[in-house]
Amino acid sequence: xSVFRTTIPEHADDEPLIQLVAPDGTRTPHEELDAAVAHxxxxxxxxxYRDMVMIRAADLEATxxxxxxxxxxxxSALGQEAAQIGAGHAARTQDYLVPTYREHGIAWARGIExxxxxxxxxxxxxxxxxxxxxxxxxxxLVLGAQVPQAVGYAMGLQRDGLVGxxxxxxxxxxxxxxxxxxxxxGEVSEGFTFAASFQAPTVFFxxxxxxxxxxxxxxxxxxxxxxxxxxxxxxxxxxxxxxxLAVYGAVRLALDxxxxxxxxxxxxxxxxxxxxxxxxxDPTRYRARAEEEEWAAKDPIDRLRxxxxxQDEIDEEFIGHCEEEGHDLAMAxxxxxxxxxxxxxxxxxxxxxxxxxxxxxxERAEFERYRSQFEDAGDQADAGSAADSAAxxxxxxxxxxx
Amino acid sequence: MSTLxxxxxxxxxxxxxxxxxxxxxxxxxxxxxxxxxxxxxxxAKSAVELPSHIAGRVTRVLVAxxxxxxxxxxxxxxxxxxDGASPAPAPAPAPAxxxxxxxxxxxxxxxxxxxxTGETAAPVDAAPSAASTAPAESTAPAESAAPAESAAPAAxxxxxxxxxxxxxxxxxxxRRRRAAAQEGEDQQVPIDRILAKPPVRKLARDLGIAxxxxxxxxxxxxxxxxxxxxxxxxxxxxxxxxxxxxxPDESPQAPASLHGTxxxxxxxxMNQQSFSGVTSDDRTTRVPIRSVRKRTAEAxxxxxxTAPHVTVFNEVDMTATMDLVRSLRASREWADVKxxxxxxxAKALLVAIRRNPEVNASWDESAQEIVYKHFVNLGIxxxxxxxxIVPNIKDAHLLTxxxxxxxINDLAKTARSGSTPLSATRNGTITVTNFGVFGIDSGTPILxxxxxxxxGMGAVKQKPWAVDGKIEIRxxxxxxxxxxxxxxxxxxxxxxxRDVSAVLEQPQLGLVWG
Numbered sequence: 001x002s003v004f005r006t007t008i009p010e011h012a013d014d015e016p017l018i019q020l021v022a023p024d025g026t027r028t029p030h031e032e033l034d035a036a037v038a039h040x041x042x043x044x045x046x047x048x049y050r051d052m053v054m055i056r057a058a059d060l061e062a063t064x065x066x067x068x069x070x071x072x073x074x075x076s077a078l079g080q081e082a083a084q085i086g087a088g089h090a091a092r093t094q095d096y097l098v099p100t101y102r103e104h105g106i107a108w109a110r111g112i113e114x115x116x117x118x119x120x121x122x123x124x125x126x127x128x129x130x131x132x133x134x135x136x137x138x139x140x141l142v143l144g145a146q147v148p149q150a151v152g153y154a155m156g157l158q159r160d161g162l163v164g165x166x167x168x169x170x171x172x173x174x175x176x177x178x179x180x181x182x183x184x185x186g187e188v189s190e191g192f193t194f195a196a197s198f199q200a201p202t203v204f205f206x207x208x209x210x211x212x213x214x215x216x217x218x219x220x221x222x223x224x225x226x227x228x229x230x231x232x233x234x235x236x237x238x239x240x241x242x243x244x245l246a247v248y249g250a251v252r253l254a255l256d257x258x259x260x261x262x263x264x265x266x267x268x269x270x271x272x273x274x275x276x277x278x279x280x281x282d283p284t285r286y287r288a289r290a291e292e293e294e295w296a297a298k299d300p301i302d303r304l305r306x307x308x309x310x311q312d313e314i315d316e317e318f319i320g321h322c323e324e325e326g327h328d329l330a331m332a333x334x335x336x337x338x339x340x341x342x343x344x345x346x347x348x349x350x351x352x353x354x355x356x357x358x359x360x361x362x363e364r365a366e367f368e369r370y371r372s373q374f375e376d377a378g379d380q381a382d383a384g385s386a387a388d389s390a391a392x393x394x395x396x397x398x399x400x401x402x
Numbered sequence: 403m404s405t406l407x408x409x410x411x412x413x414x415x416x417x418x419x420x421x422x423x424x425x426x427x428x429x430x431x432x433x434x435x436x437x438x439x440x441x442x443x444x445x446a447k448s449a450v451e452l453p454s455h456i457a458g459r460v461t462r463v464l465v466a467x468x469x470x471x472x473x474x475x476x477x478x479x480x481x482x483x484x485d486g487a488s489p490a491p492a493p494a495p496a497p498a499x500x501x502x503x504x505x506x507x508x509x510x511x512x513x514x515x516x517x518x519t520g521e522t523a524a525p526v527d528a529a530p531s532a533a534s535t536a537p538a539e540s541t542a543p544a545e546s547a548a549p550a551e552s553a554a555p556a557a558x559x560x561x562x563x564x565x566x567x568x569x570x571x572x573x574x575x576x577r578r579r580r581a582a583a584q585e586g587e588d589q590q591v592p593i594d595r596i597l598a599k600p601p602v603r604k605l606a607r608d609l610g611i612a613x614x615x616x617x618x619x620x621x622x623x624x625x626x627x628x629x630x631x632x633x634x635x636x637x638x639x640x641x642x643x644x645x646x647x648x649x650p651d652e653s654p655q656a657p658a659s660l661h662g663t664x665x666x667x668x669x670x671x672m673n674q675q676s677f678s679g680v681t682s683d684d685r686t687t688r689v690p691i692r693s694v695r696k697r698t699a700e701a702x703x704x705x706x707x708t709a710p711h712v713t714v715f716n717e718v719d720m721t722a723t724m725d726l727v728r729s730l731r732a733s734r735e736w737a738d739v740k741x742x743x744x745x746x747x748a749k750a751l752l753v754a755i756r757r758n759p760e761v762n763a764s765w766d767e768s769a770q771e772i773v774y775k776h777f778v779n780l781g782i783x784x785x786x787x788x789x790x791i792v793p794n795i796k797d798a799h800l801l802t803x804x805x806x807x808x809x810i811n812d813l814a815k816t817a818r819s820g821s822t823p824l825s826a827t828r829n830g831t832i833t834v835t836n837f838g839v840f841g842i843d844s845g846t847p848i849l850x851x852x853x854x855x856x857x858g859m860g861a862v863k864q865k866p867w868a869v870d871g872k873i874e875i876r877x878x879x880x881x882x883x884x885x886x887x888x889x890x891x892x893x894x895x896x897x898x899x900r901d902v903s904a905v906l907e908q909p910q911l912g913l914v915w916g
């Protein structure tokens with residue numbers, strides 16, 4: 001793993017930025033990473049292209065839905081599609097991924113439909129995909145909090161004997177994602193400490209999108225973020241996060257090394273948050289238009305398209321078809337969101353503990369009593385909803401018993 | 403057949419309640435597709451474009467640019483079923499089944515619009531039952547929607563643009579211009595635009611200073627700590643006289659630029675600071691009588707016309723006093739205290755008062771009593787950039803010469819910086835005024851109201867002086883002592899001045915009498 005370094009160059013500027021595909025589509029050979037992406041076919045890359053187009057369409061639609069009052073908030077991943085689609089696909093099915101709240105491309109690559117993300121942002125669920133089935137942790141909203149948890153999960157994998165058996169299809173690693181802002185959180189340092197000490201099969205992956213809300217990365221770190229883990233003895237690399245091939249190669253190498261028992265590693269994927277931090281802020285107040293334009297020229301989707309064009313692996317028909325699909329997906333989301341039913345308030349008691357808990361049961365009963373006051377005085381419509389909620393209660397109670 | 407749907411103001415941030423309309427991107431009759439930006443609003447957090455959630459033809463625009471609207475207020479009405487406007491409206495066609503309950507929100511919305519915009523909204527279309535297709539939409543399965551949408555070519559043509567609420571380039575450019583215009587034209591920047599670090603904001607809050615009143619000098623137009631403190635100095639003037647500081651307003655005197663106005667009739671470069679009540683024409687400037695000028699005038703009038711003044715003069719050989727001043731200046735003990743002839747004069751006056759305590763008194767007209775003071779609060783008249791004030795040194799009779807000198811220095815410094823507290827000017831008993839600093843020999847000082855004696859000191863000048871029958875060059879000054887003749891006879895006043903003069907001519911008398 002020579003591309004993953006453990007030493008820090010004397011000058012921060014000497015930290016290399018690994019890139020396989022330049023913004024104009026030119027392919028740069030790289031012995032080690034080329035081996036990691038050699039098995040990718042033209043069809044694979046076309047799929048990644050389509051994935052990026054689809055997730056961008058879904059992302060833009062979600063922003064519109066927030067503006068239309070259908071979502072409380074949305075954190076756009078616009079511009080980070082290559083980092084997420086590349087990392088998401090580099091993980092093997094058995095790997096466990098631990099995302100932040102901006103990992104819509106990771107979710108897509110793991111087979112999570114976008115509308116399963118929207119309910120959280122609509123405020124009607126805490127998450128509606130099955131983290132065990134899809135091997136993807138629910139979105140973490142607390143900055144950096146997922147990192148020690150991910151390392152703990154990786155240490156569990158070691159104890160379950162799922163690391164270093166030599167079987168790439170069953171040996172498991174953890175991919176922990178966090179942003180440049182989160183990298184300054186104490187939890188990340190704690191995660192580094194445990195992962196290094198126990199050589200836990202964890203790959204730390206930062207999408208450095210340059211902005212922690214309004215704070216630029218340069219304010220948070222005097223050195224490239226990639227160098228931060230080296231003090232722990234965790235080898236790391238800085239890659240071009242808008243280059244889906246470089247991301248795929250680096251993440252695949254790191255995860256396979258981890259599953260083989262070679263310990264943790266850290267990847268800084270340099271990318272750009274093309275939209276606001278969330279729909280609640282206005283980046284024109286803290287960053288320059290010129291910077292946004294500079295990064296627009298490095299757009300990850302355009303880059304992959306140009307590369308595929310040089311390889312004669314993509315045509316206008318495919319590109320047009322992807323755009324149509326993206327538009328259809330956006331419209332489907334648009335209508336899906338209206339069909340989302342508000343949850344019954346009683347559900348709040350259903351997912352507190354895995355096993356029945358006397359205090360929660362008492363609170364549920366109290367809430368039911370409270371609610372029944374309104375049913376008594378109510379009209380027929382209320383009676384109807386009371387019946388609904390009674391049914392929901394019984395299913396919820398059943399779930400609770402299970 | 404028409405199906406009218408209202409686009410209302412959503413909460414574009416987290417917990418915002420209102421927004422200002424920056425731009426309206428559609429007009430009545432325009433066709434809109436889903437996600438077409440229809441309106442741009444600015445909230446406390448950001449400027450955002452609101453995309454339409456429906457496709458159709460705009461039938462009404464209920465707001466105007468510049469309106470402040472509440473979240474929930476109706477903005478634009480769209481007919482989703484107008485002829486030709488929307489060949490294939492996305493959801494199931496008109497909700498003819500079980501006509502939706504009369505939309506209770508239609509009138510409310512109109513009322514809100516009125517309230518929010520201050521304008522009379524056009525009366526709500528008399529088709530309340532058709533006011534919303536939302537129920538139909540919400541039940542439409544996603545699959546049925548997609549093909550319907552793809553049949554709307556107009557929508558597809560414009561598909562890639564402006565899907566991101568914040569990011570439309572032209573909108574941002576305009577917003578910047580707008581902000582710049584605000585800064586340039588209007589000093590009254592809205593409070594939420596003022597840049598200041600939180601500790602500075604807290605300081606301003608603690609001092610009761612509105613940040614909007616602070617002239618910002620920090621980088622990027624930020625308000626600094628010093629700016630707030632300077633504003634506080636200015637704001638002190640706004641307090642009612644009585645407690646607080648002496649200067650009730652910023653510009654007791656004529657505007658500083660008055661001189662400039664005299665020199666050049668065309669000069670319009672009046673100080674940026676506006677002086678309320680000041681009016682000017684080509685040849686005169688009228689300034690309301692306020693503050694120190696008003697107080698000075700009142701004090702002088704009340705004093706000059708109630709207390710019959712007598713002034714006695716004496717020319718004094720100050721050479722020994724000046725020798726004393728020079729030797730003190732050279733001594734280590736006085737290294738950090740500035741000693742001036744005025745301090746010796748003040749000390750000499752205190753010594754003389756000790757020998758003639760009856761002069762330290764006041765005339766109480768209402769009680770018909772003379773009040774003899776057992777303490778001396780020694781006033782020092784000070785010319786400040788804002789006018790004459792007379793703060794006094796409390797219990798000056800208890801002070802050593804050094805303490806007295808320090809007290810005089812402090813008073814002068816405080817007075818010049820404009821921060822003399824009102825309390826420092828009250829309860830004076832006797833005053834010294836040094837018109838010597840202006841280089842003149844003498845004058846007839848007017849009593850500080852409530853006091854009976856004021857000692858004026860002229861400039862100390864080298865003059866020919868008869869010493870033991872010979873003419874020598876000596877350092878000489880004139881003393882002028884005014885007193886209230888109601889309670890001080892000429893003999894007493896003269897004795898006081900003679901004693902002061904004696905101490906100045908022979909400072910060692912201070913040891914004998916002090």
